[in-house]
Amino acid sequence: MNSETPPDPKFETLAVRTQMSRSHHREHSTPLFMTSSFVFDDAEQARALFADEVPGNIYTRFSNPNTNELVDKICQMEKAEDGIATASGMSAIFTSFMALLRQGDHVIASRSVFGSTHQILTQILPRYGISFDYADIANPDSWEKLFKPNTRMVFIETPSNPALDLIDLEWLGKLCKSKNVILNVDNCFCTPYLQTPLEYGADLSIHSATKFLDGQGRTIGGLIAGRRDLLKEIRFYARHSGPSLSPFNAWILSKSLETLAVRMERHCQNALELAKYLETLDDIEVVKYPFLPSHPQYKLAKKQMRLGGGVVSFQVKGGISRGRKFLNSLEMFSHSANLGDSRTIATHPASTTHSKLSEAERLAVGIEPGLIRVSVGLEHIDDIKNEIDMAIVKSRS
Structure with a gap:
């Protein structure tokens, strides 16, 4: 390499080297921030933080240095504009639904989804006046006719759980863009190391961090990464409904991503x-x-x-x-x-x-x-x- 500017870091390097700024203690490994709240320098800083005029931490239900580091890593891995951490994979899926869907909206979902996702679609969303239709993975030609004027989101798993059927992300991304519909992808089976749905046209990529991202069966957590405008709505919902990830679990998951x-x-x-x-x-x-x-x-x-x-x-x-x-x-x-x-x-x-x-x-x-x-x-x-x-x-x- 003859340039003074090195090329962008590769996936593995980002996973290892993406860390919060060191404190005055100059620790090599990220410390834990087991605190429920953070102090303000003065009344004006408190006002500015609550008004979202300046960056910073207010309360761990909103953000925490450990969850911030984890989200920073997953956004770089997924090539996402923004992201948020949640208490579990299912809370990530449910939060993405409730933050972005309204009464009268319609969802199209791949027929093969995780059992709890099926329960949300069939038993919980209808309570809020949100309808859905299942699409057949084996028959892509049938998908377009399922779109309605009130279709707001397409939700899929690829590969599916547990049959391991695939959906063409590039094709579906283009179809959703043409319909102005959000494409929400459960990327749990692949992790961003194997698949990056956002590069194929998806708007959101969701993880149960409990699975391969942790990789050792130690903790549960969820992650949502994607478009900044959608994450703004998701963050508002999560901030006030509270599906927050604990700093300890975020610390574990951030270390897990290194390997x-x-x-x-x-x-x-x-x-x-x-x-x-x-x-x-x-x-x-x-x-x-x-x-x-x-x-x-x-x-x-x-x-x-x-x-x-x-x-x-x-x-x-x-x-x-x-x-x-x-x-x-x-x-x-x-x-x-x-x-x-x-x-x-x-x-x-x-x-x-x-x-x-x-x-x-x-x-x-x-x-x-x-x-x-x-x-x-x-x-x-x-x-x-x-x-x-x-x-x-x-x-x-």
């Missing part, structure tokens, strides 16, 4: 190798993983994702009874409803995360009774494969 790139590389490497291995086993059928050549949207995955993600879905031959035997035979894997952990987790979505959907609703989004979702961890791949082999053998009896 996000290396963790996701290993998650994806293990997941791809496991998916390929599962396809060779006679006892396993319908293996789904975005970077498998057999995935129906393999080319799209390669276009909009850096790697295939850390989740693999598959079915064990023999239906739900065999699937339960398989799960009960696992010894090393954690049997939990979480994902994105350093430890491999196996889940039966039909009876846990998506149990509130009807059987017809589950089948419509590819959740067969025997579907197993594996969040592939950071263990050695040979041990992960051996665990699968052992559970297959035990579940035959």
Whole structure:
């Protein structure tokens, strides 16, 4: 490099080096600011802070140095104009809905969404006079006819949970722009290391930071990143309704982001190798993983994702009874409803995360009774494969 001005830092460098200004103590690692409020120099500064005329912290429900640092990092990673941290992934989704939607508005959502998101769409938003329609991921041509004059937002997951179906972000971004509709993307499965929806035309990118962003199953948190004008409305709603993230959790998550790139590389490497291995086993059928050549949207995955993600879905031959035997035979894997952990987790979505959907609703989004979702961890791949082999053998009896 012969220029006096270095190029913009890469993703990994931003994750490690984005920190708040050091205090007079000259600490190397960001300290914790476990305080509910902040003091003012004088009455005029207090007035100016409350009038939003000057930057600064007033009250941790509004902002805190630890949450500010976390938001700064995620905005740089997502290439977003602004962002906000919330107490959980679901509070991030709900806050984005309630801040931007009004009575009489209409939402289009991809049919395959997380179970709690389904409950918000079907049970909670209608109480406020907000209607919705589900769109079929497998039939993009059907989406345009769902738009109505009062359609305000499109909400999607890609890849979907747990069937790992994809939506073309560039196509949908252009469609939403042409309709002047907000495109809100749950980017939890990918993290900004694998996918940046805003670059494809999305207006908001939402995370359950509980999952891969933390990566070690220690805490819960949510993040919203996107357009500055939309975040202004979201921040107003959050400031007065209070879904704030604690400074301690923000501190944990900000430190977690320092290792996000290396963790996701290993998650994806293990997941791809496991998916390929599962396809060779006679006892396993319908293996789904975005970077498998057999995935129906393999080319799209390669276009909009850096790697295939850390989740693999598959079915064990023999239906739900065999699937339960398989799960009960696992010894090393954690049997939990979480994902994105350093430890491999196996889940039966039909009876846990998506149990509130009807059987017809589950089948419509590819959740067969025997579907197993594996969040592939950071263990050695040979041990992960051996665990699968052992559970297959035990579940035959």
